[in-house]
Amino acid sequence: MNIEEKVYEALNNAKLVNEKINAVINFVDPKEQLENLNEGKLYGMPIALKDNISTKGIKTTAASKMLENYVPIYDAFVVKKLKEAGAVTICKTSMDELAMGGTNLTACIGPVLNPYDLKRMSGGSSGGSAALVSSGVVPLALGSDTGDSVRKPASFCGVIGVKPTYGRISRYGVIPYASSLDHVGYFTRNVKTASLTLEVLAGRDDNDMTSSFKEVEEYSKLLNSDIQGKKIAIFKNVIDSLTNQKTKDMFNDLIIKLKEKGATIEEVSFNDDLMKAMLPAYYLISNCEAASNHSNLDGLRFGVQQDGSDTNEIMINSRTKGFGPLIRKRFVIGSYGLFVENQDRLFRQAQKVRRLIVEEVKECLDKYDCLIAPASNDIAPLLDDHSRDELSDHYLIAENHMVIGNFTGYPSMTLPMGFIDKCPIGVNITLKAFDEVNMFNIGLAIEESTGLKDLVAKVI
DSSP states (O other): OOHHHHHHHHHHHHHHHHHHHOOEEEEOOOHHHHHTOOOSTTTTOEEEEETTBOBTTBOOOTTOGGGTTOOOSSOOHHHHHHHHTTOEEEEEEOOSGGGOOSSSOOSTTOOOEETTEEEEEOOSSSHHHHHHHHTTSOSEEEEEESSSTTHHHHHHHTSEEEEOOTTSSOOTTBOOSOTTTOEEEEEESSHHHHHHHHHHHOSOOTTOTTSOOSOOOOTTTSOOOOOTTOEEEEEHHHHHHOOOHHHHHHHHHHHHHHHHTTOEEEEEOOOHHHHHTHHHHHHHHHHHHHHHHTTTOSSSSSSOOOOOSSHHHHHHHHHHHHSOHHHHHHHHHHHHHHSHHHIIIIIHHHHHHHHHHHHHHHHHHTTOSEEEEESOSSSOOBTTOOOOOTTSHIIIIITTGGGHHHHHOOOEEEEEEEEETTEEEEEEEEOSTTOHHHHHHHHHHHHHHHOOOSOOOOOO
16 A cells, blocks of 8 residues: 555544544545655654644634634744644544643534443543544644643544643644643554654744753664563552542553563552642633633634724624633633732742642652553543542542643653553653663553553454
């Protein structure tokens, strides 16, 4: 099969799979890309992009009615890098509206369904990309990760989800959520492809002043599963908050295998009050930054405009009809936190909590090579499951601990750990800043230990 046939087969499969899982917002005609194909590291690889990544001349909606008519006039930095590497985009994937959410239930086109069980969610906000990789449609799909928006869907969909160090990949051309937390991330089905992808995407970009000048290493050539002598810290706060014994047993089995490979593994506990404060601090910081970032989506300067008798009414109508209820709620929280009288009491207090958490994690990773824990307490929730107690210790820690990767900016990766009731669940690792070489190497050791590589959910 030649490159063109391979790409069109992936496009056709995407259309068939999409009828079942609703993971695609826009399909992309690959003809022009194939005519101008570069022979790079991803030569001829069909890929998918989360719909908050700008694509020149191709609609980019961020799954919001407010942006349903937005067609960028430029490519995001990562899109240029992918084209240079010879990758071919076949579709733009669904997501939680404006990347705000962890379920992928809030997209303007409806929820993304989990390829392993269509009654369950894919996770969010990058659930469309995770589901397409999980379904075997594409070997690589890009997402974004502000709290765990790549790594949690990876767990629920049985794929690898990578969030590199803050600044390792330029965010130029990615519709923002919260600028101090946003990362470009991606999904693959094996560690080898994951390491190669970062070689392609990483690098300095003068259009994103937060991007790093640090040299990009040849991660795929440095890949080595020898973890003899590596010091791995078990995130005990997470283990103590798990309620699913099957998840605990699966994790313990993995730990035994990593010890057999020569790793030194110890438990580490962080300040429990700080761990319980992770989610409230995240909500305040992210929603305050989101309210600021999206103040231009008012129907006047930007976004779909609704009718009104004056500019004020146009703005109110545009934002009311253009945003879903979850987004409106988050903007209210963010705006409240940014009121002058509330900034010291709320926003800056959340920033102080973040700093304390970062200091604890840094202290841990000064002593250990890696921090490890299950990515979630359980498999993907059912679509209509509203039983979660979001104030419980279990939820606050077990389901939200991966936000430390966004608070710190440290590299973090989720890999398949096993199956419960025929649905996947993942394990997460977090390392020091710019220690992606060790991240991939420890990830490869985990992949070899579980034997869970190149998993594909049979959707069609």
